[in-house]
Amino acid sequence: KVGLFYSFTVMVRCAGITIYYCATLVLKLWCIHFLFPIYVHNPHLDALKDDILYHFSLGTGSHNLPAMFGDVKFVCVGGSPWRMKSFTEFIAAELAMEDPKSEYPNICAGTDRYAMYKVGPVLSVSHGMGIPSIAIMLHELIKLLHHAHCTDVTIIRIGTSGGIGLEPGTVVVTKQSVDATFQPKFEQVILGKTVVRSTDLDQSLAQELLQCSKRLNQFETVIGNTMCTLDFYEGQARLDGAFCSYTEADKQEYLLKAKEAEVCNIEMESSVFAAMCKLSGLRAAVVCVTLLDRLKGDQLSSSHEVLNNYQLRPQKLVGSYIKQSLAFFLYNTQNTSYL
Amino acid sequence: KVGLFYSFTVMVRCAGITIYYCATLVLKLWCIHFLFPIYVHNPHLDALKDDILYHFSLGTGSHNLPAMFGDVKFVCVGGSPWRMKSFTEFIAAELAMEDPKSEYPNICAGTDRYAMYKVGPVLSVSHGMGIPSIAIMLHELIKLLHHAHCTDVTIIRIGTSGGIGLEPGTVVVTKQSVDATFQPKFEQVILGKTVVRSTDLDQSLAQELLQCSKRLNQFETVIGNTMCTLDFYEGQARLDGAFCSYTEADKQEYLLKAKEAEVCNIEMESSVFAAMCKLSGLRAAVVCVTLLDRLKGDQLSSSHEVLNNYQLRPQKLVGSYIKQSLAFFLYNTQNTSYL
Numbered sequence: 001k002v003g004l005f006y007s008f009t010v011m012v013r014c015a016g017i018t019i020y021y022c023a024t025l026v027l028k029l030w031c032i033h034f035l036f037p038i039y040v041h042n043p044h045l046d047a048l049k050d051d052i053l054y055h056f057s058l059g060t061g062s063h064n065l066p067a068m069f070g071d072v073k074f075v076c077v078g079g080s081p082w083r084m085k086s087f088t089e090f091i092a093a094e095l096a097m098e099d100p101k102s103e104y105p106n107i108c109a110g111t112d113r114y115a116m117y118k119v120g121p122v123l124s125v126s127h128g129m130g131i132p133s134i135a136i137m138l139h140e141l142i143k144l145l146h147h148a149h150c151t152d153v154t155i156i157r158i159g160t161s162g163g164i165g166l167e168p169g170t171v172v173v174t175k176q177s178v179d180a181t182f183q184p185k186f187e188q189v190i191l192g193k194t195v196v197r198s199t200d201l202d203q204s205l206a207q208e209l210l211q212c213s214k215r216l217n218q219f220e221t222v223i224g225n226t227m228c229t230l231d232f233y234e235g236q237a238r239l240d241g242a243f244c245s246y247t248e249a250d251k252q253e254y255l256l257k258a259k260e261a262e263v264c265n266i267e268m269e270s271s272v273f274a275a276m277c278k279l280s281g282l283r284a285a286v287v288c289v290t291l292l293d294r295l296k297g298d299q300l301s302s303s304h305e306v307l308n309n310y311q312l313r314p315q316k317l318v319g320s321y322i323k324q325s326l327a328f329f330l331y332n333t334q335n336t337s338y339l
Numbered sequence: 340k341v342g343l344f345y346s347f348t349v350m351v352r353c354a355g356i357t358i359y360y361c362a363t364l365v366l367k368l369w370c371i372h373f374l375f376p377i378y379v380h381n382p383h384l385d386a387l388k389d390d391i392l393y394h395f396s397l398g399t400g401s402h403n404l405p406a407m408f409g410d411v412k413f414v415c416v417g418g419s420p421w422r423m424k425s426f427t428e429f430i431a432a433e434l435a436m437e438d439p440k441s442e443y444p445n446i447c448a449g450t451d452r453y454a455m456y457k458v459g460p461v462l463s464v465s466h467g468m469g470i471p472s473i474a475i476m477l478h479e480l481i482k483l484l485h486h487a488h489c490t491d492v493t494i495i496r497i498g499t500s501g502g503i504g505l506e507p508g509t510v511v512v513t514k515q516s517v518d519a520t521f522q523p524k525f526e527q528v529i530l531g532k533t534v535v536r537s538t539d540l541d542q543s544l545a546q547e548l549l550q551c552s553k554r555l556n557q558f559e560t561v562i563g564n565t566m567c568t569l570d571f572y573e574g575q576a577r578l579d580g581a582f583c584s585y586t587e588a589d590k591q592e593y594l595l596k597a598k599e600a601e602v603c604n605i606e607m608e609s610s611v612f613a614a615m616c617k618l619s620g621l622r623a624a625v626v627c628v629t630l631l632d633r634l635k636g637d638q639l640s641s642s643h644e645v646l647n648n649y650q651l652r653p654q655k656l657v658g659s660y661i662k663q664s665l666a667f668f669l670y671n672t673q674n675t676s677y678l
Binding site: 039040041042043044045048050051052054079080081082112113128129130131132133135136138139140142143146180181182188189190191192229230231232233234235237239240241242243244245246248250251254257268276279280299300301 | 378379380381382383384387389390391393418419420421451452467468469470471472474475477478479481482485519520521527528529530531568569570571572573574576578579580581582583584585587589590593596607615618619638639640
């Protein structure tokens with residue numbers, strides 16, 4: 001009887017331990033899936049001892065990514081490193097976090113491929129020009145956010161573009177990113193084969209940005225489709241490139257067809273940005289100012305002062321949106337330093 | 340009779356003036372066509388009062404381009420602005436034109452899109468990452484060379500790449516640039532339609548560079564095909580991106596197929612570089628060092644010192660080639676400052 005009782009006790013203990021481990025495993029998986037959304041979709045990453053984010057000059061072995069980036073809630077990306085630095089200074093002032101002594105160090109100072117700055121929960125990263133350049137940045141940014149266990153991240157591209165039938169200086173919040181044939185898709189070549197990906201963006205975020213601009217009431221903002229091309233000159237029907245085999249009439253016909261497809265502006269990064277953000281579960285928006293009306297010309301002949309003023313508009317809109325969002329989230333907390 | 344003689348004299352004079360103007364016009368056209376090869380193929384450019392090279396922050400109205408660039412004979416382009424600055428310092432020393440007091444000012448200091456440096460007849464320009472980024476730069480560079488009336492220009496891309504079955508550090512001179520399906524073509528989208536362009540490079544220049552490397556005898560150099568992709572991660576069968584839907588075996592199979600198609604290395608700019616240089620009549624070559632063997636891995640885990648040493652190799656080879664070429668051209672001149 002003693003033996004039986006002993007066996008029973010051991011079995012109960014084993015069962016208890018098993019239940020305990022199963023429960024912690026389930027809890028861990030729940031945490032990973034719901035509290036820490038999986039931004040990456042790559043089973044091979046687990047096998048890496050260290051993950052080197054080469055184009056950022058960062059890595060899991062060399063940097064404590066959760067400590068450096070764990071609090072990130074907003075990521076703003078744009079082509080020019082200068083513009084992303086100036087956005088950092090602007091957002092620091094907006095959130096009352098500016099430090100007159102600080103120079104806002106470039107976190108990616110070990111490379112000249114991209115520049116990265118951080119102020120509180122806002123990360124600002126440059127991505128260069130064109131789909132391949134922003135795609136490299138996004139692969140490494142998504143891995144960075146994953147390694148840093150970031151949650152509930154909103155990402156917004158602030159950029160410049162050519163408008164179609166809009167007054168220069170108008171800000172366009174992208175409804176859908178379309179390709180050069182006005183289709184809402186991005187073609188990714190994998191192992192030599194083309195895979196089509198959706199370019200859907202977060203519609204509620206786009207509407208929130210539009211409302212925010214209405215409250216700001218400083219410049220015209222519209223919602224419309226954005227055409228994303230692989231080339232700035234021939235790819236956008238410009239007449240001022242080194243090569244041009246079409247007429248002014250051909251150009252006008254193409255741009256008017258784009259306008260019929262509700263294309264408001266043309267730029268060079270939105271399609272892969274939308275596709276990769278959708279795949280990774282990031283809430284994403286594209287906010288670009290139009291520097292000229294492409295129906296009226298091709299060359300950026302406005303003064304530097306005017307163009308610089310236009311380029312500040314997406315920064316102002318997104319800065320205002322971030323300030324408002326943080327005020328909402330931090331309403332009941334003591335941390336008012338962002339407000 | 341006096342009246343007739345007078346009329347005859349006037350006719351002779353008129354005929355003389357007409358012949359004179361026709362002759363100078365023919366001479367001018369001959370000069371433009373043969374001495375100043377037309378690098379651009381765009382009839383609309385003549386209608387522009389000023390041509391603004393926006394991404395260089397230069398223009399025909401604001402800068403004296405023939406005075407600034409008329410003597411350019413070699414253009415070296417590469418992704419990183421830092422690398423192109425260091426190449427400028429290197430070539431200045433090679434050509435005995437270094438000025439210890441000079442900081443080699445960035446000619447495109449008014450923008451952060453590209454960086455440009457000049458030493459004697461050598462122009463060094465950065466182009467960022469990917470086909471769209473280098474294409475914008477090349478459109479404006481070709482127009483710049485055209486406006487500056489440059490002749491006999493050789494252009495060489497010096498870059499980094501992933502090797503296939505080569506020892507890391509090997510330099511590859513591109514025989515032909517191929518796409519992700521190993522075809523020697525570049526697809527340019529114009530007015531929403533795809534136009535296929537040839538990616539032929541100058542074979543004699545490639546052979547001259549190979550011979551030059553043999554004489555230099557400092558590192559292994561090979562001639563082979565270069566695969567040009569639109570993406571660094573999924574587009575190059577990497578297993579370490581944010582997304583990966585294929586296995587290690589799939590990756591190996593794809594890379595071995597590339598090897599069978601005589602692909603020695605993979606990078607992201609050569610196809611549009613080759614296509615645009617061929618269209619514009621520029622003698623062009625691509626010289627890239629391999630930073631790793633992609634059959635053995637994906638991550639750039641070599642030390643910064645080793646990688647920096649590798650990145651100097653294309654600079655050394657091209658520097659040596661330029662020095663040798665200038666020595667040949669300037670053999671009978673008094674201008675030996677380049678030698």
